[in-house]
Amino acid sequence: MSIAVEEKHTLTTQPPLLEVTWTDPVSGCRGFLVIDRLVRGVCSGGLRMRKGCTLEEVRGLAAGMTLKESLYYRPENRYVPLGGAKGGIDCDPHDPDMRGVLARYIHGISALLETHWAMGEDLGLQQKLIDNVIAELGLQSSIQAVYPLLEDRASAIERLDKAFRIDVDGIxxxxxxxxxxxxxxxxxxxxxxxxxxxxxxxxxxxxxxxxxxxxxxxxxxxxxxxxxxxxxxxxxxxxxxxxxxxxxxxxxxxxxxxxxxxxxxxxxxxxxxxxxxxxxxxxxxxxxxxxxxxxxxxxxxxxxxxxxxxxxxxxxxxxxxxxxxxxxxxxxxxxxNAWWWWTLFGDIGDDAEQSEAKIRSEMxxxxxxxxxxxxxxxxxxxxxxxxxxxxxxxxxxxxxxxx
Missing domain, CATH: 3.40.50.720 (NAD(P)-binding Rossmann-like Domain)
Structure with a gap:
């Protein structure tokens, strides 16, 4: 669906810092990355995959990420909100070659992923798949851009990894x-x-x-x-x-x-x-x-x-x-988004009850x-x-x- 610009909600007043359009050399699929804002040189936002994804759509989502990050700013927290960004790939996630498209997209924007964009899953993609592709490409992590901001990188990574391995009634x-x-x-x-x-x-x-x-x-x-x-x-x-x-x-x-x-x-x-x-x-x-x-x-x-x-x-x-x-x-x-960063920066531990309490109270x-x-x-x-x-x-x- 194509939506006119004037139909969109006004989110932020400044234009995005950077917009990238990528074309897959194999399938011809297009991908996009929009960095709306940086804070301390880093931005945060997911990567989605859906047939019909557009630059305009990703632009709006990136602006929304700036707002989501800002909601949780508290000067006393270890987690300081990042800037907003979003990635999108115009490809059906049911396509047999979707994994190849994803890998080529990540390779194409890897320089930004390494230094500025901390990325996670979004519509049409699962974090496990993203992590597997990231590892195959020889990158550290989909969120490695935030690593220089961490006081104790090893402990932070271990804490988040443990948190992702916690099962709550089957999920x-x-x-x-x-x-x-x-x-x-x-x-x-x-x-x-x-x-x-x-x-x-x-x-x-x-x-x-x-x-x-x-x-x-x-x-x-x-x-x-x-x-x-x-x-x-x-x-x-x-x-x-x-x-x-x-x-x-x-x-x-x-x-x-x-x-x-x-x-x-x-x-x-x-x-x-x-x-x-x-x-x-x-x-x-x-x-x-x-x-x-x-x-x-x-x-x-x-x-x-x-x-x-x-x-x-x-x-x-x-x-x-x-x-x-x-x-x-x-x-x-x-x-x-907030739970990822609270856990990584150490505002909460790798604990289901603590995570639930923090999410409920802040929301x-x-x-x-x-x-x-x-x-x-x-x-x-x-x-x-x-x-x-x-x-x-x-x-x-x-x-x-x-x-």
């Missing part, structure tokens, strides 16, 4: 961090709105690491996950789906094995995911999927963005006019501030979150300069 801690942050955003928003948690219905689009973890934590909090959309359609049950069973049945692309469904579960076509009756909607799969044309189908009064840029600005205006509030992506889906602090600003100033949640990040970015710039 790796690294896969759960982002969804836990989304779930805590939902729970905090419901508290701020004075609404109950137990029995409140939620529909989630996407059942990969982000959507799956969100579903787990919301179900465990007592919410009813009444709908889950994956690439093959929508699974619904107004009494609530068996989230843990569905998590065990999914493949590496977040697709649910339909043989795991119970007799009381029903299936709907993919086009019906917005129309499922619910109180909360969590788009956790693709960008630009809620438009002015389809937003009228939504019954939810609260949308929490787990995917990057899923709600178009014009759709958000129409949703606001009928009382539906939107928690913006750069707030709600920021926990994965609740940020979302509560956003609601307070919105209520005090009579502005939207997005405008309030942007005001918060503007204050944070100014504090970072004052301390480290602008780049």
């Amino acid at each position: 790796g801690l690294g896969e759960l961090a982002g969804g836990l942050g989304v779930a805590e955003s939902v729970l905090t928003a419901l508290d701020e709105l004075g609404r109950p948690i137990a029995g409140t219905r939620v529909v989630i689009q996407g059942f990969g690491s982000m959507g799956g973890a969100t579903a787990r934590y919301l179900a465990r909090a007592g919410m009813l996950v009444v709908g889950i959309a994956d690439a093959n359609g929508v699974i619904v049950n107004p009494a609530g789906l068996d989230v843990e069973t569905l998590l065990k049945s999914r493949n590496s692309f977040g697709e649910i094995d339909r043989s795991a469904l119970r007799s009381e579960d029903a299936e709907l076509p993919s086009s019906r995911w917005l129309a499922v009756e619910t109180d909360v909607l969590v788009p956790a799969a693709i960008s630009y999927c809620i438009t002015p044309e389809n937003q009228s189908q939504i019954t939810a009064s609260l949308i929490v963005e787990a995917a990057n840029m899923p709600v178009l600005p014009a759709a958000e205006v129409l949703l606001a006019a009928r009382g539906t509030q939107v928690v913006p992506d750069f707030v709600s889906n920021s926990a994965t 609740r602090r940020i979302v509560t501030d956003m609601f307070a600003r919105a209520g005090h100033r009579g502005i939207t949640l997005r405008e309030a979150a942007l005001a918060f990040t503007a204050d944070q970015l100014q504090a970072i710039e004052t301390r480290f300069g602008r780049s």
